[in-house]
Amino acid sequence: GVIILFLTMATGFLGYVLPWGQMSFWGATVITNLLSAVPYLGMDLVQWIWGGFAVDNATLTRFFTFHFIFPFIILALMMIHLLFLHQTGSNNPLGLNSNVDKIPFHPYFIYKDIFGFIMFLWILIAFIWKFNYLL
Known part of the structure; x- marks a missing residue:
């Protein structure tokens, strides 16, 4: 990193x-x-x-x-x-049990990212429709 x-x-x-x-x-x-x-x-x-x-x-x-x-x-x-x-x-510097977070990459993250992208686009489009000369 x-x-x-x-x-x-x-x-x-x-x-x-x-x-x-x-x-x-x-x-x-x-x-x-x-x-x-x-x-x-x-x-x-x-x-x-x-x-x-x-x-x-x-x-x-x-x-x-x-x-x-x-x-x-x-x-x-x-x-x-x-x-x-x-x-x-x-x-894991605190030594907490992190086994519950070790899930396969695809199912959760793909749906989460798609949902976040759709929400972002929805808010952006609503913002543009409401305040079209601001941006």
């Missing part, structure tokens, strides 16, 4: 520093400082991510590649996360 969180933040950050093919000095400074703080590997990571000592086309291409591929990695990790969560149950 934490890896998924960090990858999501990294994807958003790469999208933030990439527009118009330019990168702000603030973005470059933050990335350099974060990577250089990694013990033993920091300087090598900084040199690799920048492709040398200048932010040029190779660096931007690398960042665009990461920004494109990270959502697919996040999706795969999320599917693995949900698979293991529904097979083994979640963490």
